[in-house]
Amino acid sequence: MEKKYTWHKIAESLEAMPFAESNIIEETIAGRKICVVLHNDEITACSQTCPHAGGKLSAGNVDAAGNIVCPLHRYKFNLKNGRNVSGEGYYLKTFPVEIRPAGVFVGFEENNFFNWLK
Numbered sequence: 001m002e003k004k005y006t007w008h009k010i011a012e013s014l015e016a017m018p019f020a021e022s023n024i025i026e027e028t029i030a031g032r033k034i035c036v037v038l039h040n041d042e043i044t045a046c047s048q049t050c051p052h053a054g055g056k057l058s059a060g061n062v063d064a065a066g067n068i069v070c071p072l073h074r075y076k077f078n079l080k081n082g083r084n085v086s087g088e089g090y091y092l093k094t095f096p097v098e099i100r101p102a103g104v105f106v107g108f109e110e111n112n113f114f115n116w117l118k
């Protein structure tokens with residue numbers, strides 16, 4: 001089953017994003033708060049809210065292995081697949097990011113409910 005995405009432009013280019021100040025940027029897309037993360041020249045995106053108890057992940061940090069670390073209880077999540085790599089059994093929503101000639105885009109999955117039925 002192929003996933004379909006609605007793509008939202010968040011910047012004109014990677015260079016135009018304020019990663020000099022922090023490697024985790026908070027963005028609001030269609031009313032939803034997300035984190036966009038630059039780590040080792042790779043860009044990823046995830047929900048802003050920690051699935052454990054609502055910690056604000058943009059106030060966390062990224063460890064050497066590229067996991068986002070929640071500032072509240074230090075649980076760690078893989079930014080590519082959302083896995084809770086510190087082992088508490090949670091799952092963090094992640095989003096695809098594409099750098100295109102027209103800018104930097106984040107994809108939100110379409111039609112979650114109907115995709116489940118297929």
Ligand code: FES
Nearest residue numbers: 050052053055070
């Ligand atoms: S709220 Fe994030 S680890 Fe507890």
